[in-house]
Amino acid sequence: MQEASFLSQTLSVLSLLVFSGFSYILSKKINFPYTVLLVIVGILLIPVSNLPFFAFLDDFVLTPDVLFYIFLPILLFESAYNIKYKQLISNWKSISILSVVGLLISSFVIAFLLFWIFPILGLEIPFLACLLFGSLISATDPVAVLSIFKKLGAPRRLTIIFEGESLFNDGTAVALFTVILGIIISGGNFDSTTFASGVWKFASMVFGGMIFGFLTGFIFSQVIGKVTNNEEVEIVLTMLLAHFTFILSELITHFFHFLPISGVISTVVASLVIGNYGRYKITPKVEAHMQKFWEFFAFISNSLIFILLGLWMSKINLNFSDFVLPITVVIIVVMIARAISVYLPIFSLNKSGLEERIPASWMHLLSWGSLRGALALIMVLLIPDDLSIVGWSLPYSIKDFLLLITISCICFTLFVKAVTTPFVMKFFGVDKLNKLEKFEYEEGKILASLKILQKLNSSYDKGYLTFVEYDELKDRYSARLHESTKEMKSLLKEDSTHEDLVKKVISLHSLGIEKQYLKELFYYNEIDERSFKYILRRIEKQIERLEQGKEQLRKISGAKLDYDIFTRFLVKSYLKKSNYVDCYIRNRSRVIITRKVIKELKNLKEIDFGFNNKYFDEIIELYTTFNKNAENKKTEIFKTHRATINALESRLVNKSLLKLEEKIVDDLYSKEMITPKLYLKFIEEIENEMYADVKTII
Template sequence: MGIAEIVLTTAALLIVVASVQPLARRSGLPFTVVLALAGVAIGLAAAWLQSHRVADQVSQVASAVIDIPVSSSLFLTVLLPILLFQGAVTIDARRLMQDIAPVILLAVLAVIVALGIIGGAVWLVAPMPLAVCLLFGAIVATTDPSAVIALFRDLGAPARLTRLVEGESLLNDATAIAAFSAFLAVVITGQDLDFWMVSENIVVGLLGGALAGLLAGRAAAWMLEQLRFYRAAQLTIAVALPYAVYVISDHYIGVSGVTAVVISGLVLSAVGRSRFQAETFRFFEETLEQLAFWATSLIFLLAALLAPRLLADVTLLDLLYLLVAVVAALAARAVILFGIFPLLSLARVTQKVTTQTKTVIIWGGLRGSVTLALVLAVSENFLVDPEVKRFIAIQATGFALFTLLVQGTTLSTLMRRLGLDQLSPIDRAFRSQVLQQSLSSVGSSLRSFAGRYELEDELVDQAIRPYNERLSRVAEDDSFAEAISDRDRLTVGLIALANQEKSLLLQQGWSGGLRSALVDRYLLSVESMIDAVRSDGRLGYLRAARRPYRQSRWFRFIAWLHFRCGVNRPLAIYLGQRFQFLLINRIIILELIYFLEFRLAGLLGDRLTEVLGEIVNLRLEEVERHLIALRLQYPNYARELDHEVLERYAYREELEQVAQLRDAGIIGEDLARDLRVEAGSVHASSRRSAKVDFKATTPELLHAFPVFAALSEADLERVAKKLQTRVVADDAHVFRRGDPGDGMYFIASGAVEIRIGEEQHRLGRGDFFGEMAMLDQRRRSAEVRSISYSHLLFLPRAAFDEISVLVPEWRSQLAEVAAARRRMNEGEKEESAEKPAEDPPKETPEELREAQPEEIDGDAGEESPAPVLKLQGLLKNRDGDG
């Protein structure tokens, strides 16, 4: 069969695919089921025409259809990689990673249980060795990813459950193919069945493929980052990735190519979106969707064409074996869903699944592309015994056709009978509010349109009457108020805000507002906010929103390097990224306030909009508190970042103006492209790399300390030049008892805890400590620990002595404060000795932090309700050295 005939036949099959799609919609059957029916019908018709030789030309057409070169390599190497890659990219990998343990458990365990039950059941009735029956079990153990994903989306299953099953349906192909390869090797060589060797091969293949996919995905993400402004190059890299990964892993490294493709797709799903521009990523998704549609369609159609030939010599006994396999497969899925899922639910690693949903999942286990490809792999292998080939071909092909033609055609009926095709109660009630707003908008827009073009009022009334009637019916429907509780409506509103925040964040990321790594971290935070809303309402939403501000272990480590070893660069990079994060976070939250007022208010009502506004304003206040502290500490860096934001906004507006002129037809695509390139080059040349300067201590910042109030501007300039910035992590020691008195500290932001013996005190912004050891020329008499993320200004001993000489009154003021503290401390000790009463319970560091739930990373200012002491109260309850 020549190249021209192959191309012509493929084109004809694609036309059939295009014709089948509207037929599937009208019939209400899944598209793959109708496609399989069409393929079987075409295959039967071609075989009949070829055998009866109606006419030479017709016989040639029939031969072209029957003899089209279809092989397992075509399925596994050309069509399957893009299908799996598209499914992996479509899944939200950030949230899937939260459930990766149960996903892997289901992906591996479900296949092993299925192949064991199916193979064992068939071995009991069929005259075939156990290895052959287990080979057949591996072929039919895995469900078709596209069918399963489409099924769950149609079901409207809970989001977390959908992620579990989607991830399992993608990863179980790798397990099935690895098991297939191991059992096929046993069948070909005739060796005894060694389950330990088979298990070892499966594990090595899966782990090796996962590592290869991870490395390939990260490399592709890096390349996409470098090619951000080259759309064609980015798309080329993304489409070539699954094929390169599959071939290298499967044919050269000897690990699971399927696993490698899926993992690389999940990596791009997690970090790829922030590497594309908005328009490019949408086009990338559409391109993958189209390629996956062609791959799925050709797989099912070509496999269905082969079905009549593979089932040519079927017998009644074969039908009996097939019936046993079908029952065993349903039982295997029941074992997973009714045996394993409840255990996962009890362990709180997955949500509970209703019996109705489990029933549909069991019956919806459609087999497709992988099953038929593995059948061909056995049929093409000349080392396999012909009787084994016949058995595998009949049983596996018949099994796949049964799931498609019997289970697939009855699936929608089963869903309707179980009531799984209906909207959830919240969606049904919320539907009236959405309809009311949209119908009102349609009516006003229609009248505006008619007035603009001077259409007859009578025609306008006729056109608008159905909408008014529907609007009246919707207005009388009070199911929204009755069916949805305040908590449910609040949940809907918070999830809408989180989704809008995700959209705004990606816009900022595409414009260069944040580094890709920060965008990825922010996106994961937003997803956590959505999950927290569903489980804990607004409190969960606020806790998840605060989580990015907290210190990580990495921050604790680099803060220790900065404070103890003088290594500043890692901390400077971290603080710079934190500053950018807070700045963009503030912009996005302000956009959320606008979105809430102008988009959600009409749907949710005034009272709920007010509550949501209070929640968003809480977030805004927290972000601004952190920003104020950083702006005080690094004013020059803050100004540079503000300038970058304005420059990026101007660049985005310039591109928008060019796009509007192009869409209006005022300029052509060539001129628009030239203008975009020029704007991009100007934008790139104007970008500056702002850096955090740890020496940026200004007189304005020192005004926050009452102890500097009497100094002149010139004296403040001298002090500012001597101060050093120290950033201290939560629960990190500033100094310990007995350490040298090498300087004193001023708290720019944050809070510290001072301990002398059994006594504890806390100090916050505007306070100072450590001066007694300086004045008395002795070692530290207290232990000081940061109880939040704290910015401290450190004045070394040499600088202290120098400033004391230049400004003698300042040293005198500190000496008076120190003397008063000593007297106060001695008085407290005497009073404590005279009253040997039971000591009050001491607060643990954890209790101290829990007493300030609204504080994130410290910044304990005047608004804080926590008992943070100020300089004015030092003479009453302050210990000696602090």
């Protein structure tokens, strides 16, 4: 029987994943939110699972422990891994006020309103039960909304605020939920001692979680840095980090009651540390696959959770039709609480002037786009089946009632809010392109059309196209090129400050080229991690300056950039420890990347974009100066340390040759001119030499 049960559960999981896969494909075709479609599919599977032949479909049950300790760390880690801490720091006031103050406001508004309204509906619900529900339903789930934001092109800052709030209010919600649940389990007595204990527990979970997450993230980053060029081990270590941090936090809370730590917050912070500090300790080739790895596991987790959410509808002990009015009231109250928790804190923040103003249209979207999902469901399932509160006299359990209204709220946000969010974005004009984006859009179309025309000419010359085919395609893309150039000129004519806009676009493009080639140097280990980060920070700071409307710095060397306190500490630490070898590698890298920028800008200068090419000359002149300065410093170091630099340069040039060797080996293998065994041997030899630290050899 046990073996049959295991087989049926396995078959259930595999079948649900098959349904999820086809649901994903369908969601792409009909342009419909994937998570919403999964819930619909889950509901449709209810009658199917009642048939004897398909009874196995609902055999797999996601228990609260599996959800909390296995799937939740995966979802948290994947969400935080790609967030840049600089963007969080730039918007920390708005994110903090929404994720902490906003969540507390939402939780208590829901609790007080429901405690006041429920008796009118004939339901005597104790205040602590209302507050418990308020804490768990105030946690937002950004999965569906962020995919919509990405598709429609929401402003980057709005996306960061939305995602940052969701990540940290998850931790705040779990901390508040845990405190309230603990009070209920201990008897529900609420006095000054209980209040003080609750405040301490909440603060300890939030701040203790941040400290513990930082420590585990830092330790694992160091460990990953020691096992470079071991793909499987590096990926497994990140998986271990997510679950180790979460589970150890919960164990500390269990054994040391006086010092509780939030597993949610610690996992989020650990992910931020590994995603920002530890990212470049990961072997570059592995890092390219890391994001796909976490996206895959997050996809599996979300797929199972949301499709089972639909199937769970049939397992709730209460009948939805008997609670239509209470459910409607709860949904309205939750919406009101969310609106208050967004408008009130952000309005106060805008008035204070402590952070860049958040437009009213963004506030509307933050209020409407707040979906509920996996975490709310996980928390309600963590409530003990036999939980009791003084004053609860209804014929059903607290858990069944809260599960009913929680799933109802989740379904409303998925079926109504998620589906209508694109229309809300368009109504408030949040999806509109700004001047810079319009310019870059037309620039991209011009470049694409030119590349296609060049390819057409090449294909025709080689005889791949007939004259009729060539002539038809050439006319089509020539017309597209003419239209884009015309549109570009129209944009520039409408904008009185078009000179600044053109300079800004060219400067941003130049900095993008710098980043691209700097990362390529790092990928092939021609620059060490610390020097790479030093240059990358300066490039990103230049980009940030341009986005803030400031000019690109004319002089990089010795320039004091307004870094945040954390970056200032890292930069000072690096400069204090760096020697002439580090300085040579930095300037060599600058020579290479500035040379690449100059070359690409000269090519772009030959293209008719509809504006005067003198703007290219100005930026080319700037990068020529950068190139000469770096070359001069490189030469000075060479004169002083000739023998050492000769040896270093020999190693660095050899790494450039290894790039070519790797491409040749890949080409031979793809043509099946060498066996897999030989291919692996070649690659291992190349990588061992490529990832050797040139500075330790000297």
